[in-house]
Amino acid sequence: MKWSEICIHTTQEAVEPVSHILHEAGASGVVIEDPDDLYRDWETTYGEIYELSPGDYPEEGVLLKAYLPVNSFLGEAVEEIKEAINQLLVYDIDLGNNKVTLSEVNEEEWATAWKKYYKPVKVSDHITITPTWEDYSPVQDSEIIIELDPGMAFGTGTHPTTVLCIQALERHLNQGDMVLDVGTGTGVLSIAAAKLGASQVDALDLDEVAVKSAKINTKLNKVHDKVSVRQNNLLENTDHSPDLIVANILAEVITGMSGEAFASLKPGGKLITSGIIQTKREMVREALQSSGFYIEEIIEMEDWLSFTAKKPE
Numbered sequence: 001m002k003w004s005e006i007c008i009h010t011t012q013e014a015v016e017p018v019s020h021i022l023h024e025a026g027a028s029g030v031v032i033e034d035p036d037d038l039y040r041d042w043e044t045t046y047g048e049i050y051e052l053s054p055g056d057y058p059e060e061g062v063l064l065k066a067y068l069p070v071n072s073f074l075g076e077a078v079e080e081i082k083e084a085i086n087q088l089l090v091y092d093i094d095l096g097n098n099k100v101t102l103s104e105v106n107e108e109e110w111a112t113a114w115k116k117y118y119k120p121v122k123v124s125d126h127i128t129i130t131p132t133w134e135d136y137s138p139v140q141d142s143e144i145i146i147e148l149d150p151g152m153a154f155g156t157g158t159h160p161t162t163v164l165c166i167q168a169l170e171r172h173l174n175q176g177d178m179v180l181d182v183g184t185g186t187g188v189l190s191i192a193a194a195k196l197g198a199s200q201v202d203a204l205d206l207d208e209v210a211v212k213s214a215k216i217n218t219k220l221n222k223v224h225d226k227v228s229v230r231q232n233n234l235l236e237n238t239d240h241s242p243d244l245i246v247a248n249i250l251a252e253v254i255t256g257m258s259g260e261a262f263a264s265l266k267p268g269g270k271l272i273t274s275g276i277i278q279t280k281r282e283m284v285r286e287a288l289q290s291s292g293f294y295i296e297e298i299i300e301m302e303d304w305l306s307f308t309a310k311k312p313e
């Protein structure tokens with residue numbers, strides 16, 4: 001089968017919503033070429049990304065590459081993608097260059113092209129994320145390995161927002177906690193929570209591709225007895241009170257669900273949330289505080305923030 005590569009030159013801020021648009025348009029996998037991956041702040045603190053080649057990355061901005069089958073709907077799909085991306089301007093999302101190019105690749109090229117960007121990465125004191133096809137041996141005794149097959153769901157586990165959530169989980173999760181992961185994607189945060197000692201994790205995502213991916217990844221990591229994955233809209237139909245909610249999702253979604261998150265948490269429970277670009281800091285802070293949360297921590301990585309907010313005892 002012939003595949004068409006659609007390449008979008010955009011900004012870090014737009015990575016998440018543009019990836020979402022590409023998935024919605026039926027893209028089979030999204031590659032994120034972000035030059036900051038080569039020089040992350042956490043490289044010095046926690047470790048490094050192994051074997052990435054600078055020649056594969058743009059000098060500025062971020063390239064998002066997705067693959068669409070060449071068929072009679074291709075032209076229409078590309079127009080829809082462009083239109084949906086331009087709509088992001090309504091939400092004040094900086095699109096940078098916003099240059100869209102198309103090129104053809106064959107199936108064998110596509111099958112291997114994206115894998116070269118995914119390497120083992122030490123993302124926190126204890127956790128290293130490694131793609132399933134890499135042969136990685138732990139360097140330290142205390143190292144926790146998460147094996148991920150990103151498939152078509154969001155991320156390799158190394159996006160700054162994911163890393164911020166993993167680091168916050170490491171600091172705030174207590175042994176035996178019951179955890180809700182809202183917008184689980186590949187399931188990476190649920191797997192991290194289970195491996196860090198949660199007794200039970202509910203992994204929720206609206207997207208059925210993410211649900212499939214998270215189910216595969218929880219089995220790969222042998223935490224499927226603790227993590228239950230299901231398709232769900234945000235916190236709807238979640239009947240038990242968690243000790244901790246983790247949600248790596250857009251700032252607008254977090255502000256919308258903060259009241260419900262507060263109501264659902266146990267007294268003393270915590271909300272760890274990211275997906276928040278710097279410019280949305282005050283908006284999220286106000287929403288969390290007016291829902292009743294006490295803000296314990298705000299951590300920055302590149303243009304992104306995570307909040308850890310506590311429900312009073």
Ligand SMILES: C[S@@+](CC[C@H](N)C(=O)[O-])C[C@H]1O[C@@H](n2cnc3c(N)ncnc32)[C@H](O)[C@@H]1O
Binds near residue numbers: 182183189
């Ligand atoms: C930025 S990704 C985060 C994925 C993963 N938790 C991580 O940290 O890498 C956000 C996820 O939220 C999901 N999502 C978006 N809107 C949602 C909703 N209303 N309810 C549940 N999940 C949603 C998306 O499908 C996507 O998988």
